Amino acid sequence: ILLSEISRRWIDHRTTMSMVKDILMYLDRTFVEDQKKLSIWHMGLLLFRETIIFYPEIRGRVRSILIESITHERNGRMIDRDLIKSILQMLVEVGIDSLSVYEEEFEYLFLDSTREYYRQEAQKYLTESSCSDYLKKVEKRLEEELSRCRAYLSASSEPHMKSIIEQEFITNH
Numbered sequence: 001i002l003l004s005e006i007s008r009r010w011i012d013h014r015t016t017m018s019m020v021k022d023i024l025m026y027l028d029r030t031f032v033e034d035q036k037k038l039s040i041w042h043m044g045l046l047l048f049r050e051t052i053i054f055y056p057e058i059r060g061r062v063r064s065i066l067i068e069s070i071t072h073e074r075n076g077r078m079i080d081r082d083l084i085k086s087i088l089q090m091l092v093e094v095g096i097d098s099l100s101v102y103e104e105e106f107e108y109l110f111l112d113s114t115r116e117y118y119r120q121e122a123q124k125y126l127t128e129s130s131c132s133d134y135l136k137k138v139e140k141r142l143e144e145e146l147s148r149c150r151a152y153l154s155a156s157s158e159p160h161m162k163s164i165i166e167q168e169f170i171t172n173h
Contacts, residue, residue: 002058002061002062002065003062003065003066003083003084003087004083006052006058006062006087006090007083007086007087007090009052010048010052010086010090013044013048016044017040017041017044017045018041020040020044021039021040021041021044024040027040028040028041042096045093045094045096046094046096048094049094049101053090053091053094053101053105059105062087062105063105063106063109066084066087066088066106066110067109067110067113069084070084070110070148071113071117073148074117074144081151081152082152084152085151085152088102088106088152088153088154091105091106092154099154099156102154102156103156107154107156107157107160110157111157111160111161111164114145114161114164115164115167115168118141118164118165118168118169119168119172121141121168122168122169122172122173125137125138125169126173138165138169138170141165141169142162142165142166142169145161145162145165146158146161146162148161149161
């Protein structure tokens with residue numbers, strides 16, 4: 001429910017900011033450029049980031065829900081991929097030409113949880129599977145994670161995910 005509401009508010013905010021930007025276009029082109037200030041659009045992104053995303057009661061919960069949802073998907077449950085993609089895309093956009101918000105608010109913790117998840121799974125697979133079955137499971141997991149990256153994660157996450165899976169399933173064993 002929290003992610004749905006944030007996504008809805010983000011869409012409303014973007015629509016409103018687009019209208020405000022259009023109305024204040026002349027101000028953006030003259031005063032803002034001359035004074036080396038943030039554009040109306042970038043100021044709107046910054047305000048949303050500071051007011052909503054960085055709000056203490058929301059910040060940790062959003063991270064937890066995102067990571068928990070992806071873990072559920074790894075365990076075979078259905079999740080709302082479009083909603084997850086919307087929230088992650090929002091984190092990219094409010095970074096204002098940088099992936100810093102996406103990385104700090106989501107990716108670093110997500111990669112740590114992914115590493116731990118696959119470390120445990122690799123141990124389980126090793127005790128339960130033959131070598132050929134193990135490699136088939138590893139290949140399947142790699143395909144799933146790359147598909148997940150393309151479906152809703154930032155493209156910058158893909159090499160990290162591939163590296164984690166190769167490390168936890170192959171290099172470490």
